[in-house]
Amino acid sequence: MSASSLTLVVRPRGRPIKNLPETITVSSDASTSHIFEEIAKASKFSIHRLRVTKGSDGSSIHNVQDVTVYDTGLRNKSAVDVKDLGPQISWRTVFIVEYLGPLLIHPLIYLGRPLLYGTSAPASPLQKLTLALCVLHFAKREFETVFVHRFSSATMPIMNIYKNSGYYWVLAGLNLAYWSYGPNSPAAKPSNDLLTYLGVVLFAVGEICNFDTHLTLKNLRSPGSTERGIPRGLGFNLVTCPNYMFEAIAWIGVALVNRSLSTVIFIIVAVGQMGVWAWKKERRYRKEFGDKYKRKRYAIFPGIW
Incomplete structure (x- = not known):
């Protein structure tokens, strides 16, 4: 599989997150940690306060280096839900x-x-x-x-x-x-x-x-x-x-x-x-x-x- 650029729809879950982006763009072969980095960069939130789940089935996406975005099943226009875990x-x-x-x-x-x-x-x-x-x-x-x-x-x-x-x-x-x-x-x-x-x-x-x-x-x-x-x-x-x-x-x-x-x-x-x-x-x-x-x-x- 050749790497491609994916646009993910970002949705808040639970308490509002100020400056949460509506979408982020990541490479399909990037690690899932890149999802957290993009959301944290846009929202000015600590990565550790964010819980990210797949919008399709609610399964967790982990902030790791050894799993790619493609491995999670996310594709172009897939939705991810983001929850603020509060101060950590x-x-x-x-x-x-x-x-x-x-x-x-x-x-x-x-x-x-x-x-x-x-x-x-x-x-x-x-x-x-x-x-x-x-x-x-x-x-x-x-x-x-x-x-x-x-x-x-x-x-x-x-x-x-x-x-x-x-x-x-x-x-x-x-x-x-x-x-x-x-x-x-x-x-x-x-x-x-x-x-x-x-x-x-x-x-x-x-x-x-x-x-x-x-x-x-x-x-x-x-x-x-x-x-x-x-x-x-x-x-x-x-x-x-x-x-x-x-x-x-x-x-x-x-x-x-x-x-x-x-x-x-x-x-x-x-x-x-x-x-x-x-x-x-x-x-x-x-x-x-x-x-x-x-x-x-x-x-x-x-x-x-």
């Missing part, structure tokens, strides 16, 4: 901010014990260990956000930063820290050495294996691309998302160390949310890869869920 913020920024909360809150509440609890008694060994585990966990999260994770989408709606940060800052930050470092906390009492050692082992195994799964997921996608692959490696033959399984194991280790109900509550909420994400990913894998993908019966815990 990068995924990386959201992750950095949401993990920064508990990373700072735990040391602040620990150091502020005399003011918060009115006690001059030193923190117990378990409370010191709880602080170390929580700081290590969220420092690892920040490291992975900056140096490991590759995101299939560049941005998300800006309101997500408030929702995500509220979850981490309140539930993993204030909730865990306040009830862990007080003089009446179970962690302030003498430790059970067996439970403590088991908790530290579970935490270490969970964090190391979780990091390994994140490296596996990273290597599925080359820098700057949005292609997806089938993950294989540690835990991926057992469940859809072993990264969530190992995350839960690490937090069970923290719960055995500080023996606080607040940690158990956080684990229950976190596992519930991760389970929803894992089943969505399982359905996506089945749809996207078909028979190439070995279907999983369990999303995050073998034999359980």
